[in-house]
Amino acid sequence: MVIDVQNLNLRYGDFHAVKDLSFHVDHGELYALLGTNGAGKTSTLEIIEGHRTPTSGTVTVFGHSPRDRAAVRPRMGIMLQESGFTPDLTVRESVRLIGALTRREDTVDRVLAIVDLTAKAGTLVSQLSGGEKRRLDFATAVWGAPELIFLDEPTTGLDIQSRDALWAAVDRLREDGSTIVLTTHYLEEAQQRANRIGLMHEGTFHREGTVSELTRTLPSVIRVTVPAGTATLPLPATALDADRWSIETTDLQKDLHYLLGWAHDNAIALRDIEAGQTRLDDVFRAIGH
C-alpha cells in the first residue's frame, strides 16, 4: 500500500471540509479523486502531500507520516494546479531547478524531451503559452520518475495533442511502476484510465470503487429524436427538448429492441439514436438526487 488514509477530518474554523474520509491507494494504481466543486479534494491532497495538518485522523505515505519530509518527499512528484515558476528564468533553468529540489537523478534534456519543451529550452517562463506552462508544470512529476505522482488537473488548458502526449508519458511512468493520484474535471480521462475512483461530495465519499462499480448501479440510457408530431413513445420517457427523448432502462438490449421494433412497425424514422451504459457524468449528475 502506498497511501493509507484513515478517518481523516479537516476543519477550517467552523467549516468541516473533510469528514471522516478513509481510503487507500495501492502500489502501481492510478487512483482518481473526483468530485464536485468544493468537495474537499485539494484539501485532502494537501494533507497527503504534507502541506497541511489534519484536524484528526491518520495518513501514511510509504508507511511514513507525510510530515516526515526527508523520508517521503524524494519519492514523490507533485504537479500542482499552479507551480509558480519564476517568470524570468528560462525553461531549461526552471527544469534544472526542479531537479535540484527533488534530489532525484535525471537530466534536463531527457525531461525537456518528455514534456515536449526542447524547442523552448531557452525561452523565458513569462513568454510561454498557457499550455506550455502546464507542460513545464508536468516536468515536476517526470523528473527522476518518482514512485508516487500527484497530478492535479494535469490537462486543463492543453490542446488534444499535448493531452495525448501527457497521457503517453504517464503510461510510461506507470509501466516503470509509478503510482498515480489524479484529480480532474474531465471525467472521460478518469473513466478510461483510473483503476479506482473516489467520488467526493461535501467532504466525504459519495461513492468509491472501480468505474464499473460506480456506474453499474445506475440504469442505462437510450436517447432518440422522433419526427415532429409523434404522439407517444412505447416506453416511459423524459423529454430532453421538443422532439428528443431519454429512456432509462435496466434491460438495455430488450428495451432497445422493443423501441426499434415499434418504430419499424409504425414507419417512424428515429434519428440520433444513442444507447449505452451509464457514464461517469451521469453518476455525477445523480449526486444529491
Ligand SMILES: Nc1ncnc2c1ncn2[C@@H]1O[C@H](COP(=O)(O)OP(=O)(O)OP(=O)(O)O)[C@@H](O)[C@H]1O
Ligand atoms: N484555507 C481555507 N479556509 C477556509 N475554507 C477553505 C480553505 N480552503 C478551502 N476551504 C473550503 O473547503 C472546501 C473544500 O475545498 P477544496 O479546495 O478542498 O475543494 P475541491 O474539492 O478541491 O474543489 P474544486 O473542485 O472546486 O477545486 C470548500 O468549501 C472551500 O471553500
